[in-house]
Amino acid sequence: MKIQKLILSAVIGLAVVATVLPASAAPKSEDELMADLASPKEGIVTRALQNLEKEYPNSPNSLPKIKALLTDERPAVREKAARVLGATHAKVSADDLKKIAAMLKSDNWKEAQQAVIALRGLDAKSTVPEIVPLLKNANPFVKRDACRTLAVLGDKSVIKDIEPLTSDPDKRVQKDANDAIFTLKNK
Secondary structure (H helix, E strand, C coil): CCHHHHHHHHHHHHHHHHHHCCCHHCCCCCHHHHHHHCCCCCCHHHHHHHHHHHCCCCCCCHHHHHHHHHCCHHHHHHHHHHHHHHHCCCCCCHHHHHHHHHHCCCHHHHHHHHHHHHHHHHCCHHHHHHHHHHHHHCCCCHHHHHHHHHHHHCCHHHHHHHHHHHHHHCCCHHHHHHHHHHHHHCC
């Protein structure tokens, strides 16, 4: 009898939740998501970027608007725009790469990290000289992602820059440095 009451309570609870959920829970169209990119609210823009990445990853319609956000005044918006471009392996111009590479110089370690991750998914070999200085960044996450990105974009010439990290105090940095060196040696 107690189990039946628990099941009945669960079913009623789910029914209540289903009626309380807003109708806006339905997926937005690409046009609605692109309109959200103009929102002054950072969270709305970053969610729209995420949904465009998932629902419309190769859409030529949203690409210009996403690229325009690479220079947005809000770091989280710039970071997410760059990440979407990288995650979707978008075709980007040299100017777009410069905008993402400018984020590598940010004092905000997260912005630099997100930019280096984004570059990993792009045809961005030209940015290797701008990524190498991140190997000396104080933040271990930035160093690790710089190693990973250099393993993808770099060539054997960057091994000498990565080698000092094989004795970094952070074992995770050491591992990523060794993995990058192994990958680069086998290119």
